[in-house]
Amino acid sequence: MNTISRKNKSVIVIGGGVNGLCVAYYLRKNGFEITLIDRGDITNNCSFGNMGFLSPSHFTPLASPGVISEGLKHLLSKTSPFYIKPRLNYSFMRWMLKFYKNSSYKVVDRNAPALSELLLLSRRLMNEIAEDIGDSFMMEEIGCMMMCHSKKTFDGEARVAEASKKFNLNVEILERDELQAHEPNVELDIHGAILFKDDAHIHPGKFMLAMKNYLINAGVNYQLNTTVKDFEKSVDKVTQVITDQGTFSADEIVITPGSWMPELAKKLKTKILMEGGKGYSYTYDDVKNNIKYPAILVDDRCAITPWKQSLRIGGTMEFSGLNEKVSANRMKGIYHSIKKYYPGLDIDLPPADQIWVGLRPVTPDGLPYIGRPQKWENVAFGGGHAMLGMSAGAATGLILSNIVSEQKLPMNIDHFSINRFAKTTI
Ligand SMILES: Cc1cc2nc3c(=O)[nH]c(=O)nc-3n(C[C@H](O)[C@H](O)[C@H](O)COP(=O)(O)OP(=O)(O)OC[C@H]3O[C@@H](n4cnc5c(N)ncnc54)[C@H](O)[C@@H]3O)c2cc1C
Structure with missing residues (x-):
């Protein structure tokens, strides 16, 4: 494994879907110590039984006319x-209203280029991952x-x-x-x-297992069947992750829990519409x-x-x-x-x-959330890709890894801001 910077800095990744595994993959390559916490065993999440499309063709966000x-x-x-x-x-009605407002040609025209860039980046990265960990997940590049x-x-x-x-x-x-x-x-x-x-397809379950096994061999520590309940905080940092199996601490926390992101964000007084x-x-x-x-x-x-x-x-x-x-x-x-x-x-x-x-x-505009919330210096969120999580997981993982390791981002992520629909305090 390639250890290039910030050796031994520790990260807790919450959620072992495609986003969690991909961020663990890139962070580990950067020499971080990773604990990946999931309340299941990663074979029972949304990333496992989906259709496996890698779709740069889906540049039109779900919220559309x-x-x-x-x-x-x-x-x-x-x-x-x-x-x-x-x-x-209340939050469902707020989500609906925002979804409705974002389903206009004007918003779609504004958001499509960012989504397209993310999907094309991820498509390229999936080829690199296949080359690196071996393609045991039946990738076919026939469109x-x-x-x-x-x-x-x-x-x-x-x-x-x-x-x-x-x-x-x-x-x-x-x-x-x-x-x-x-x-x-x-x-x-x-x-x-x-x-x-330019589209491709993989077997998503085989991909998830290949990544899981690769990361085990690379030294990622899995804390499975463990549910995150809350966080211990100082002024502007999360100091501990509280779970039903005890507390865990690390320098950085990356939160990728799929559809359950609003629940965990709420514990950090961060409002996420999803x-x-x-x-x-x-x-x-x-x-x-x-x-x-x-x-x-x-x-x-x-x-x-x-x-x-x-x-x-x-x-x-x-x-x-x-x-x-x-x-x-x-x-x-x-x-x-x-x-x-x-x-x-x-x-x-x-x-x-x-x-x-x-x-x-x-999300209400069909774009993911990727980045740091306003209040917490050592927290980053990634998720909300709707029907494009497999298609964008690798790029999301790389972006989150670069945020944590303070490296140059591979693309502008202003459109994916965590705070775009929210006041930080509920
Ligand atoms: C029918 C269907 C077909 C699809 N087809 C495609 C496709 O062809 N191409 C594509 O790109 N996308 C597709 N998708 C979408 C894709 O599956 C999702 O966007 C993607 O899996 C989301 O990944 P994730 O990592 O954000 O979340 P998830 O895969 O949901 O993973 C989140 C993880 O977080 C864990 N978690 C949640 N809360 C906690 C907690 N409190 N403590 C600990 N762990 C927690 C969960 O156990 C879970 O393992 C499809 C989806 C469906 C339903």
């Missing part, structure tokens, strides 16, 4: 891909299809493809027959697709005549990822609070959408008791 009206349209549907449960909860069932959706996606040129992305527009030639094994029922060629956006997936182990390309089914807002013989289907964005309750009906909706686009795919309805669920950390 039409998203709220889409959610309201589906309020009463049990199978829809998008759902907002109405709740009389991602944006599949369109209707002509209207296809025309809309063609406009996104045009806009993507300003971020130097390579795209190919595929009419129905060209598309079918790309997927010779399975009959399709699709108008056309846009192939975003909601959990629930999604589901199911993985088939042995699919005869599998597809070749990962894809997003744009009209139906769900996704499909092949890894050799296995295949994952997933989707939904359900804002119903911080719970991991599974709605088998929504998975039914995903399954029927997949069969609509891929009638030739030989898969059965997923069994209700084997559906994976994860909570995406969603």
Whole structure:
């Protein structure tokens, strides 16, 4: 391991999702002593069962024109891909209002370049990580299809493809027959697709395990099945992390707890607006005549990822609070959408008791929080990437590591400020 600066300075990383593992990876390379605390064993978080897309193509933040009206349209549907449960909860209502205000063309135009830069940086870093730790996580660099069932959706996606040129992305527009030639094994029922060629995909669970094992060998100390409850503070520093397994101290604290960031931030009198956006997936182990390309089914807002013989289907964005309750009906909706686009795919309805669920950390403007909060000198936060955590985890880890080690940042992070929606005191 490369030890270049600040040897033996200690850091506690709270949260072993993709962001926590990536920041531990870069900090360890800089010679820091790391304790990584997670309340699970890192195989049961949002970073594990997702679709595994690395998506520079997703430069449009989630908060964008039409998203709220889409959610309201589906309020009463049990199978829809998008759902907002109405709740009389102050911070949820504040989040909704901010989300609505940020879903304008003006804000999206302002935020897209920063998001694109983060995604492109991360995409490059994932190749470096694969080279460094070995690619045991099935990375494939063949792009991602944006599949369109209707002509209207296809025309809309063609406009996104045009806009993507300003971020130097390579795209190919595929009419129905060209598309079918790309997927010779399975009959399709699709108008056309846009192939975003710079996208890649990995097996996220294998990536997480590869990183976990690499970090163990590199000397990272894991404190698993341990829940952080509170912090001991001095004037402007966190001095101790209080958990259900005792207290821990370090020079620096990096907080990456996914959708639970507001809970921990509140203990530090820092207001963070974030909601959990629930999604589901199911993985088939042995699919005869599998597809070749990962894809997003744009009209139906769900996704499909092949890894050799296995295949994952997933989707939904359900804002119903911080719970991991599974709605088998929504998975039914995903399954029927997949069969609509891929009638030739030989898969059965997923069994209700084997559906994976994860909570995406969603901010009101679709941009992550990365950086130091106002009050605490030795604390940094990272998270809130919504549907782009795998795509942006490596860059987020590098940025956080450079903040802690006081090195030059790889990009400007003003857009990701922790304090952009908040007064520090609640
Ligand atoms: C269906 C679905 C598909 C997706 N597909 C993609 C995709 O294809 N590409 C992509 O880029 N992104 C995708 N995402 C989004 C991505 O999974 C998330 O953005 C990402 O996993 C978030 O990572 P994280 O490290 O911030 O949080 P998490 O993975 O949620 O990790 C947070 C960790 O913090 C721990 N923690 C929380 N609170 C505490 C506490 N108090 N004490 C100790 N530990 C704590 C948790 O146990 C957890 O392990 C998808 C998400 C879903 C749901």
